[in-house]
Amino acid sequence: MIVSALPAARRSWPVAVALLAFVAVPALADDVTRRGGELLRGSITSASRAELTIKPPADPAETVPAAEIVEVSWDGEPATMGRTRGREARGGLEDALTGFREALPEMASIGPLAKADGEFLVARVLGKMALNDPARRAEASSALEQFVKDNPDHFRTDAALRLLAEVQAAAGDVDEAAATVEQLKQSPSPEYQTAAAVAEGELALKRGDADAALAAFDAVLQNAEGRAAAEAKIGRAAALGRLNKHPEALTVLDGVLSEAAANDAALRASAHVRRGESLQATGETKPAILEYLKVDVLYPGASAAHAESLYHLSRLWTTAGFPERAAESAAKLKTDYPNSDWTAKLSAG
Template sequence: MKRPIWSSLILLAGLSVLTASKATAADTIYQYDSNSPLLGDVSGYTKTELTLKRGATNVKIPANEIERVRWDGEPPQLNIARNQEQNGNFAAALEEYKKAEGSASPNLKKSLQYMIARATASSAKANPAQLDNGIKMLDDFVKANADHFSYYPAMKLLGESYLAKKDYAAANSAFGTVERSPWKDYQMYAKNMKARVLLAQGNTKGALAAFETVAKMDGKTPGELASKHAAQLGSAICLEKEGKPQDAIKVLDEIIKNVSSTQSSLLAEVYLKKGDCYQALGESKEALIAYLHVDVLFPSDPAVHAEALYHLSTLWGKVQNKERGAEARAVLQQQYPDSEWAQKAAKG
């Protein structure tokens, strides 16, 4: 039987779409400092760079410049899951990541292993019971993928997780590995985190000296400048601990003035510490406003958000608004029931 001409045209159009789709299918590399993703075929990678084949050209992309990779053929819901993770909704992100593992390509599967470990470890910042699980996943990933472009980002998060667990020797070891990376921004980051270890151990003077060293280093790239600002934040924390909250506030205000609003994790902690400083000065209203910045503008960092909510739950009562304090306590208990701050609020 002769096929109607319109039916043949529809079939041809469908085949054309499929062919075009197949021809344009590619891996997509998103970089921190670029609004234009790079499309091509990933032909290889090491822990320090990724090679992207674009036509007849091979482009080498340093691993510290890679924000994320969208692999050819990955399910579209992974983009939503990445956004969920970025917004602090780790449970929803993990559900999608684990769902995608079964049918993932080898490259995507390795990336998913890292993403699952990253989301688990990030979630553990407000749920200490998950720390060991997150550490194991990250440790398994770096041991099995020593040449993966996510190796150093995984080591950074592994060090932070050990620091949260108060395993200072293991934290310093992980940060030492990051410090031996070939990039200045990662080296500056590692020096900052080693200073954080000193701070956690009670060596405030040693930590302050280490932070000030990083703050004085030249910084040109966004990553290097971010590390300089993080060092300034560390210095402010040390000043507050040394009983100089007013000096600390000056440093924190300078950071707020110079930092982009996109650096949400840094700014969240800046406002948290500003609240601490105002509390130390007995200025409840100013402290309340600082903690509110975290709750309203930067709630995606679970550990910082949980701490800010705890302080809000107590400070609202001091400014004659106990209902708002009860609301903050309820959000704390609902979103971060296993955090130290929820437990502290329950006792108070």
């Protein structure tokens, strides 16, 4: 038998190092990213349409309302999921769609909640794509409707209904969108109930009834708080703009931007677009360009607002005397959103 010449203490070092590494490296866990950026790590112990509960290793369990859940990273999910979520956030929707679809079998192996969340992510990307691509709207509506049908009590159910109503409205199916909003009203979440009321105001705008829309948003703001209130304020500003009350609209939007979370790209992008709309209407071309440019540079992942901003930039840069910048914005719109309604509008002149 060969005996090592190292002292016994030296021979034990590899074992000690291995044990130390085992203790120091944290176990895999579920991660819940809450609106505002807070990250909760632990084990998801229960979930419903209204909320989910996560138990950190050394702290009491915490319940997170469904309306505040931004993302969930699941213990055991494919390593590609983080990168795919990043692609979605940056506006790389085609790559994100492929990545989420490829991950579905492994998400299903984790459990029913994770499986459904994976299906929601696919439907969410399709919904975002459909807002700028009429050819995707039937597929997106089908995926979102199927998700809601299969998962009536999931913490993503109401987010799916909200996006479905937006896709239907973008397609001009206002009556179908109204029916979806009625489903959203049945949410156990007060915030999603408020979101349904905001959606009703948006549908009034879609019908061209700015007065009805303004009344709907004002009714929401009597009781709403948080993000739902911010969405109602953006809708209110849009209605004021339609009524040529642009200074008041700009004041409302300034308030939204001063209060919105820095990482709430969709909300901030929408506010900047509406500011650009009112600034254009009052002949303030360069300030309007700045609003749309903020969306292009800072929030390209907010695809609907981004496409609209590129359209306006492609026109306003020319007005400001920068035709080469206008051409760049037009080319970007056509490349990134070839089937968008905004691209079609640009091509039509």
